[in-house]
Amino acid sequence: MKLVSTLEDLRQHRQALANPLGFVPTMGFLHEGHLSLVRAAKAACPSVAVSIFVNPTQFGPTEDLAAYPRDLEHDLALLEAEGVDLVWAPTPEVMYPAGYQTWVEVTDVTQFLEGKMRPGHFKGVTTVVAKLFNAVQPQHAFFGQKDAQQAVVITRMVQDLNMPVELHICPIVREPDGLAMSSRNTYLSPAERQAALVLSRSLQTARAAFEQGQRNADALRQTVLSVLAAEPLARVQYVSCADPSTLAEQSGVISQTLISMAVYVGKTRLIDNIILQ
């Protein structure tokens, strides 16, 4: 496994990789969710590249950029064990040198959910993903359904900008007790870690209602909110039932829905989601 930092080194070593290349962009501090993407890439492609970059432009001024967990050595050991061919870990100066001034923006599907709560977040995400794709030139790229809106936004960008890459959106990986894997789970105290189970539990309650025939978006949203309200350590930022393609909020009878949420558990902001159809 080759580790590179500069764009020049990346380009040189990427040349030597067999096509089609599978690519997994990450912010590091890797967990089983990331590794499931790497394994999907390994299964689909003769060579696999991973990027590790905590992208400053997708963090708001009051968000956790400085505190975001990092452990490059451990990440590299995990990726080596998975048989990854190339890891690109650029510095912020490589990605955003002095004079940097170009941005990629998806306008409509970014207006809802995370985009509404985190202004500028998706502009940072689409810009860095466009840069990563152009630099790495993968034929396949792998993202997690955990960031449901991100998956929709990137899919839209790739389609709109005619990017020559096939996207694979892979299922959420959960701890045995249901908590969705996230690098930010490391922020949780033991009590908060236990309380955080309320997110997945609320989604399972909605799934059960849906499977028993509940097709009213407002009722499903209320079901989730009721479960979350019972957890004193949890503070809801939003719970949404949205069209899985447009992300427009739904009301009344629906046939399919993306239920998603952002919930503070203590000071840690967690997200989770499920698609019911």
Place this chain on the structure above:
Amino acid sequence: MKLVSTLEDLRQHRQALANPLGFVPTMGFLHEGHLSLVRAAKAACPSVAVSIFVNPTQFGPTEDLAAYPRDLEHDLALLEAEGVDLVWAPTPEVMYPAGYQTWVEVTDVTQFLEGKMRPGHFKGVTTVVAKLFNAVQPQHAFFGQKDAQQAVVITRMVQDLNMPVELHICPIVREPDGLAMSSRNTYLSPAERQAALVLSRSLQTARAAFEQGQRNADALRQTVLSVLAAEPLARVQYVSCADPSTLAEQSGVISQTLISMAVYVGKTRLIDNIILQ
């Protein structure tokens, strides 16, 4: 020479072309300026693709989108004669289908000159060029120095977004009497065509002053304005002496300068420029 319209046909036929591929994006109604780009591409690359697309998103609401001259048959004959391999002439619906919502924007160097006079123009330009590059996947792309700011903006976009394409900015091609070639020259009446010579004449006067040692940006600007003022059919929109890299307006002593202008001759808006160094 193959002519394609859809993205699928483009991708299929592009696959068959030898690399490196040279690419010349155009809005059609081709003249010797465009053909000089095609010849530069032919000289540098074993295969050459040209796009013909009058991009609606780079025209302002009061600009000449509907009137912009078009002659696909003549364009194809010219490109065939130059030995072009592939022509992509997409429809607006291929480029901007319903639901389209992704934009590429360069923020700083677009604030001046054409970007100031034509709000949104460069957002349309950078978006369509990003799309064209992603779809055609050239290793080399050829642009004219006639659109001096466009060259700076695209260069910035390619660098910032790590696009895997090498840009070639080719010299302005002029009529024997000095008028810079432009598809919009077709708008000019015979009297306006004669009056339009004042643009290149004013730049030649500035060049002569520079060669005789004039290094004051304000004096050079005034020299150009004086020549333009003597032509009754010409109405100046702007004359600029700017840093060739940042496009920031210059004042006082300079060592190099991009002198550029937009001038209405009758109802036709013409641009021209020269780099003095």
